[in-house]
Amino acid sequence: MFFMNDKDKFFGxxxxxxxxxxxxxxxxxxxxxxxxxxxxxLNGLFLTLNMIDLTTLEGKDSEGKVKQLCYKAQxxxxxxxxxxxxxxxxxxxxxxxxxxxxxxxxxxKIASVATGFPSGQVPQKVKIKETRFAVAEGADxxxxxxxxxxxxxxxxxxxxxxxxxxxxxxxxxRLKVILETGELGxxxxxxxxxxxxMHAGADFIKTSTGKIQPAATMPVTLVMLEAIRxxxxxxxxxxxxxxxxxxxxxxxxxxxxxxxxxxLGDAWMNNExxxxxxxxxxxDVLMQIEKERTGNYQSGNYFSID
Amino acid sequence: MNNSTISKxxxxxxxxxxxxxxxxxxGQFPRSESGRFYDLIDEGGKKIAxxxxxxxxxxxxxxxxxRNACSGWGNRAAFNRxxxxxxxxxxxxxxxxxxxxxxxQQGNSKSQGAKEVDLSIDRLIYxxxxxxxYQQLFSSVNPVASAHYNFSVPEPTGVVSIIAPQSSxxxxxxxxxxxxxxxxxxxxxxxxxxxxxxxxxFAEVLNSSDLPAGVVNILTGxxxxxxxxxVQHMDVNATIYCETNHAIQKMIQEKSAGNVKRIQLYDKIxxxxxxGQSPYFIQNMQEIKTTWHPIEPxxxxxxxx
Numbered sequence: 001m002f003f004m005n006d007k008d009k010f011f012g013x014x015x016x017x018x019x020x021x022x023x024x025x026x027x028x029x030x031x032x033x034x035x036x037x038x039x040x041x042l043n044g045l046f047l048t049l050n051m052i053d054l055t056t057l058e059g060k061d062s063e064g065k066v067k068q069l070c071y072k073a074q075x076x077x078x079x080x081x082x083x084x085x086x087x088x089x090x091x092x093x094x095x096x097x098x099x100x101x102x103x104x105x106x107x108x109k110i111a112s113v114a115t116g117f118p119s120g121q122v123p124q125k126v127k128i129k130e131t132r133f134a135v136a137e138g139a140d141x142x143x144x145x146x147x148x149x150x151x152x153x154x155x156x157x158x159x160x161x162x163x164x165x166x167x168x169x170x171x172x173x174r175l176k177v178i179l180e181t182g183e184l185g186x187x188x189x190x191x192x193x194x195x196x197x198m199h200a201g202a203d204f205i206k207t208s209t210g211k212i213q214p215a216a217t218m219p220v221t222l223v224m225l226e227a228i229r230x231x232x233x234x235x236x237x238x239x240x241x242x243x244x245x246x247x248x249x250x251x252x253x254x255x256x257x258x259x260x261x262x263x264l265g266d267a268w269m270n271n272e273x274x275x276x277x278x279x280x281x282x283x284d285v286l287m288q289i290e291k292e293r294t295g296n297y298q299s300g301n302y303f304s305i306d
Numbered sequence: 307m308n309n310s311t312i313s314k315x316x317x318x319x320x321x322x323x324x325x326x327x328x329x330x331x332x333g334q335f336p337r338s339e340s341g342r343f344y345d346l347i348d349e350g351g352k353k354i355a356x357x358x359x360x361x362x363x364x365x366x367x368x369x370x371x372x373r374n375a376c377s378g379w380g381n382r383a384a385f386n387r388x389x390x391x392x393x394x395x396x397x398x399x400x401x402x403x404x405x406x407x408x409x410x411q412q413g414n415s416k417s418q419g420a421k422e423v424d425l426s427i428d429r430l431i432y433x434x435x436x437x438x439x440y441q442q443l444f445s446s447v448n449p450v451a452s453a454h455y456n457f458s459v460p461e462p463t464g465v466v467s468i469i470a471p472q473s474s475x476x477x478x479x480x481x482x483x484x485x486x487x488x489x490x491x492x493x494x495x496x497x498x499x500x501x502x503x504x505x506x507x508f509a510e511v512l513n514s515s516d517l518p519a520g521v522v523n524i525l526t527g528x529x530x531x532x533x534x535x536x537v538q539h540m541d542v543n544a545t546i547y548c549e550t551n552h553a554i555q556k557m558i559q560e561k562s563a564g565n566v567k568r569i570q571l572y573d574k575i576x577x578x579x580x581x582g583q584s585p586y587f588i589q590n591m592q593e594i595k596t597t598w599h600p601i602e603p604x605x606x607x608x609x610x611x
Contacts, residue, residue: 296564297366299541300373 016195017230019187019223028218031259038292041254045289048253048281049076050084051271053111053242055279056091056306057118057210065306066095070102072304077286080293086282087271088141092117093130096137111176112139115166118180118209120145124162131169142166143176143206146193148183156196163200176204176242181220182212190220194227204240210277215245218259225263238267244277250288253281279306327502329358329526330509332371333519338527339363346502349413357502360527362535365467365494368523369541372465372492375520380462380490388437391488394515395430398423401511405476408503412475425578426480432583433484440489440588448596455599460592462490463568464543467536469529471548474577475501479508481577482546485587487521491544494523496536502526529554537561544568544591548575568593 088109112134116122177197208215221243287298328335340361346354409419445459471478497505550573
C-alpha cells in the first residue's frame with residue numbers, strides 16, 4: 001500500500017486533537033448572535049443562493065423531476081432580474097445524463113452521489129465502478145460516503161485507503177467526502193474522520209447524506225471547519241466544506257456564512273470552497289430577497305413548488 | 307418571642323405570585339422576540355401587568371404557524387371541529403372565575419363580567435353547533451344549460467389575520483375567532499390593546515382544548531405598529547378589522563390589494579346582542595368552489611357509458 005509509506009499523509013490524521021464539546025457548542029452559538037441587516041443581509045442571501053447544491057436524492061426521482069430541478073437551477077425566480085444561479089445540482093448517477101443535457105451551457109455544475117449512497121454498504125469494487133460511471137456520464141463532482149461501519153470499528157486504514165481509491169477513480173472530478181456525522185456519535189470521531197478524509201485526498205468534506213437525523217448542525221460544521229483550517233496551516237492546501245441536510249431557512253444559512261468567514265476567512269466565501277446541500281433552502285432565500293425588495297413578507301404560493 | 311408572633315411576622319406577608327402575560331404562537335407561549343413590553347394600567351392608575359409588545363417578526367412567526375396548521379385543520383371532519391369548539395366552551399366554563407376577575411381588573415363590574423363570560427361560552431357553543439351545518443346552508447346545486455351536474459360548496463379561505471375589538475375584551479375576541487375557525491380557517495389575532503388580559507388567558511383555554519397548535523395564534527401589542535403588517539403579508543388570505551378608525555380602514559382596503567385579500571370590517575356590530583352571532587360570519591371567511599361534473603341527461607333512453 002503506497003499510502004502507508006507516505007508517512008506525513010498517514011500519520012497526519014492520527015494526530016487529530018480531541019474536541020472540547022462544551023466550548024465548541026458555546027462558540028458555535030456565538031455565530032448566531034451577529035446582527036446582519038439590509039444590504040449586508042441581501043448580499044449574504046445572494047451568496048447563499050450561489051452556494052446551493054440543489055439536491056434531489058429520492059427513490060421516486062424521475063426524468064421529469066430532474067429536468068424540472070435543472071430548470072429551476074437556471075431560473076430561480078424570473079421576476080427578479082439579475083439573480084445568481086445555484087452552484088450545482090446534486091442527483092443520483094442514473095440521472096446525470098438527463099441533467100447534463102438540461103444544464104448544457106448554463107455553467108451550473110453536476111454533482112452525483114456515488115459509492116452506494118446513502119449507506120455505503122456495497123463492495124468496494126462496486127463503489128469504484130459506480131464512481132467511474134458517474135464521471136464518465138459527465139459528473140463534475142462526486143459525493144462519496146465513507147464506510148461508517150469500518151470507521152466505527154477502528155479500521156481507519158481501510159477508510160483512508162477507500163477514499164484514496166475513490167479519489168483516484170474520480171480523475172478530474174472533485175471529490176466530496178460525506179462523513180455522515182449523525183452516525184459517528186462524538187465530536188472527536190467527526191474530527192478524526194475529517195482529518196482522514198482530507199489526508200486521503202478529499203476536495204470537500206461534507207457532513208451528511210440528509211437521510212439520517214441529526215444532519216448538519218452548527219457545532220458539527222464548526223469541528224469540520226476547524227479541521228480544514230488546521231489542515232490548511234499544516235499543508236497549505238485548501239479544502240472545501242459542505243454542510244447538508246436540515247438547513248432550510250435563510251437565517252440559519254447566514255449564521256453558517258458568519259461561521260465560515262470567522263473560522264476560515266474570505267478565501268472560502270465562494271462556491272468553489274463552500275456549499276449548502278439543500279432542497280428547500282433556495283425558496284426560503286428567494287422569499288427573503290423578495291421581502292427586502294417589496295417590504296412584504298412573502299407566501300410560498302408565488303414561488304416554485306419544489 | 308413565642309411561636310405565634312414569629313408566624314405572624316414572617317408568614318402573613320406572603321409575596322403574591324403574579325402571572326406573566328405572554329403571547330401564543332404555534333401552541334407555545336413565548337415572550338415577544340423583540341423583548342419589548344408595555345405597562346397595563348387600570349382605571350385608578352395602578353399598574354396591573356406587563357404585556358408583550360409584539361413585533362412584526364412575532365406576527366411573521368405566527369403566520370408561519372397558522373399556515374402550517376391550515377391543511378390539517380381544514381381537512382378535519384366538520385364534526386370533529388365541532389367537538390373541539392365545544393371543548394373550548396367546556397374549558398372556559400371551568401375557568402369562569404378567573405375571567406370574571408380579569409374583567410373586573412379591567413374596569414367592569416362583577417355582574418357585567420359574569421354576563422360577558424356566560425355570553426362568550428354560549429357563543430362558542432353556538433358556533434360549535436354550526437361547524438357541520440353551514441355547508442348545507444351555503445352550498446347549492448345550480449341549474450345549467452348543458453349536461454352537467456353543477457354544484458357549489460364553501461371551502462376555508464386559509465390564514466386570516468384579525469384585529470380584535472378593542473372594547474370587548476373577551477366576548478369580542480371569541481365572537482371573531484369562533485366563526486373563523488369553525489369554518490376551517492386558521493388565524494392570527496391581535497388582542498385588544500387596552501384590555502388584553504382575557505385574550506392571553508383565553509389562549510390558555512385554547513391550549514387545553516384539543517385545538518391543534520397554530521390554528522389560533524394570539525398577539526398583544528399596538529394596532530398602530532402592527533396593522534399594516536396584518537394586511538401586507540402575502541401569506542395571509544383574509545383580514546378582519548373591528549374598529550371604526552377610517553384611516554386604518556382605508557389602509558386595509560388599499561394594502562389588501564397586494565394579494566387580493568378578503569376583507570371584512572366589523573365596525574358597527576354590538577357583540578352583546580344577537581347581531582353578534584350568525585352563520586354569515588362563517589360564510590364571510592369561506593370561498594365558494596363550483597364544480598362542473600359531466601352527466602348523461604336523466605331520463606334519456608339509452609343508459610350506460
